[in-house]
Amino acid sequence: MPLGGFSGSLRSPKIDVLIDTGNPFLNRTVDGFLKIGAVGACKVVAEETFECLHRARGTVAGVYVGMVYGVERVRGRNDWKNAMISGALSGALISGASNNHRDRIIKDAITAGAVATAVEFINCLT
Structure with a gap:
């Protein structure tokens, strides 16, 4: 069973979040989902x-x-x-x-x- 982990760092103005699911393809998918979701959520919050x-x-x-x-x-x-x-x-x-x-x-x-x-x-x- 693969081990999951969470690690992050904050640098201005970029935020990096790394989620290790044990599968490189799944890692990239989750990373992309989080980044696109965060951008979309920020856009909606700002506009509304x-x-x-x-x-x-x-x-x-x-x-x-x-x-x-x-x-x-x-x-x-x-x-x-x-x-x-x-x-x-x-x-x-x-x-x-x-x-x-x-x-x-x-x-x-x-x-x-x-x-x-x-x-x-x-x-x-x-």
Whole structure:
């Protein structure tokens, strides 16, 4: 019965993995399968992550920018309160569109308002 083993090394940017099944043909087959599978899996993960983030970020950013502009026009001022109000309204709107739980909508509105206000304060510091 052939002995199986696993050995690997990591070198930038190449990863070598050696699996010894005792049969040279089977070794090459498994090696090729692992390399092709790893490349395919990385490609799918990268593309799906990009698409998901791209869609979500674009929607959230668009809603927030529209809210900031509207609040600034209504208030007639450009200050940190616009970010707080716009963040809260955007968070509530996006949360309300994605789920129907009232307590979750309120939490998302408070969180988005706090994050938007913090970003506005950080922008003022730099």
